[in-house]
């Protein structure tokens with residue numbers, strides 16, 4: 368019998384994109400609730416408990432409620448796309464390429480926390496350098512990023528696309544998270560293996576899907592002898608053996624006049640770049656992804672497949 372999958376929040380932005388990715392798959396059976404009943408708690412509880420894997424695409428509070436609903440039922444495994452459990456040690460962090468062992472941890476887990484979109488880029492750049500001893504304790508890491516507006520879910524999509532919305536946003540690009548307390552900072556710190564929280568400055572652009580995450584670094588404050596080339600080599604070594612996270616060759620990045628935030632729209636991969644001038648004292652590390660691809664729905668489907676294969 369095909370394993371049963373229930374996407375709680377299937378009519379929201381992340382849920383819909385998971386459904387699209389699952390369309391036509393015959394190896395799983397999708398359980399579904401009509402859109403009008405999406406907040407019917409009794410119906411959701413039934414569906415959640417009838418699933419082999421429940422994928423939660425809900426706000427944090429609703430995710431916590433859903434986990435409560437299946438807590439006594441060991442037959443149900445959970446992938447949560449919210450922020451609620453990402454630094455909870457009882458949950459496997461769903462970034463399969465983060466470490467060589469992570470895919471196996473996800474495959475064996477009952478509870479998997481899907482990463483945030485910005486943290487996928489930031490951790491993807493930072494963690495290999497911490498693991499290789501290149502980025503020292505206490506380094507003041509900064510993370511600057513721009514996201515497509517679908518990152519803000521149904522509400523932000525309406526604000527950006529409907530000029531008659533009472534809170535319509537007309538800015539083509541805006542900064543937010545100005546108090547520097549964004550909900551992704553703990554996750555970047557823990558899974559980036561940082562001993563000091565990064566300064567995280569997110570922004571949104573007037574495009575639906577795409578994301579650029581930047582981590583600029585001063586080479587003379589890194590481990591002695593670190594160069595642009597040695598950082599690139601550490602990233603290449605970290606991501607060897609898989610094809611979802613790729614490290615762009617230095618010669619290729621050198622030839623680029625710009626990075627296009629929507630280049631990976633609709634794709635579930637992530638590209639990492641090391642920019643700078645050979646011999647100079649600064650580099651800019653850049654991650655390029657789709658906030659709804661490797662940043663959310665694509666990663667959720669990848670994690671589901673890892674869990675189904677175990």
Ligand SMILES: NC(=O)C1=CN([C@@H]2O[C@H](COP(=O)(O)OP(=O)(O)OC[C@H]3O[C@@H](n4cnc5c(N)ncnc54)[C@H](OP(=O)(O)O)[C@@H]3O)[C@@H](O)[C@H]2O)C=CC1
Nearest residue numbers: 376378379380381406424425429448449517518520521663
């Ligand atoms: N969008 C993105 O790029 C990313 C999103 N995420 C995370 O994914 C999760 C979902 O986000 P997103 O899809 O963007 O949000 P949306 O607002 O687009 O969708 C959320 C869905 O959940 C439903 N919902 C809300 N509260 C409840 C409830 N109490 N019971 C049942 N259903 C409920 C909503 O219904 P209704 O229409 O009635 O509100 C809606 O269908 C969030 O935790 C978000 O942080 C993670 C990474 C990236």
Ligand SMILES: CC(=O)N[C@@H](CCC(=O)OP(=O)(O)O)C(=O)O
Nearest residue numbers: 448449450483484485514518519
């Ligand atoms: C543009 C925008 O608003 N983005 C969202 C993050 C999207 C995302 O990654 O959601 P999770 O927190 O569930 O991971 C934000 O900044 O809150």
